Amino acid sequence: MNRIRRALLAAVVFAIARPLAALAAWNKEAFSAKTPGEALKSLGIGDAAPAKDLHIEAPEIAENGAVVPIEISSAIPGTTALIVLLEKNPFPLTARFDFKEGALPFVKLNVKMAETADVRVLAEAGGKYYFAKQEIKITVGGCGG
Numbered sequence: 001m002n003r004i005r006r007a008l009l010a011a012v013v014f015a016i017a018r019p020l021a022a023l024a025a026w027n028k029e030a031f032s033a034k035t036p037g038e039a040l041k042s043l044g045i046g047d048a049a050p051a052k053d054l055h056i057e058a059p060e061i062a063e064n065g066a067v068v069p070i071e072i073s074s075a076i077p078g079t080t081a082l083i084v085l086l087e088k089n090p091f092p093l094t095a096r097f098d099f100k101e102g103a104l105p106f107v108k109l110n111v112k113m114a115e116t117a118d119v120r121v122l123a124e125a126g127g128k129y130y131f132a133k134q135e136i137k138i139t140v141g142g143c144g145g
Contacts, residue, residue: 051130088117
């Protein structure tokens with residue numbers, strides 16, 4: 001009986017501790033930044049080069065800014081992270097996705113956009129940063145607009 005109880009307790013502690021470890025990696029300053037420049041500075045990103053191998057698939061015009069589908073993929077060898085910034089949103093840094101070596105750098109997400117703006121995506125590969133951007137026109141705002 002004690003063995004079962006200990007195993008159950010260990011499983012519960014592990015289940016609680018695992019998400020807390022992920023929160024430790026949370027960059028609150030970057031995600032709270034009010035401008036894309038502040039967010040990039042908080043992430044330690046300086047210059048980024050334009051990249052043809054970084055692809056953004058998103059509608060040119062989104063009828064509802066509350067749900068804008070975006071698909072991002074990188075053909076840049078050694079991509080270890082994809083970072084999504086929505087230029088005119090109250091908090092521009094929307095997401096950061098980290099990839100293990102050999103993983104396919106591809107994400108599909110729905111974002112909320114306040115108004116017509118550029119979606120800027122950065123890829124980290126080999127210690128360097130690359131970017132691509134695409135304008136999305138919003139007819140009805142999704143961030144309180």
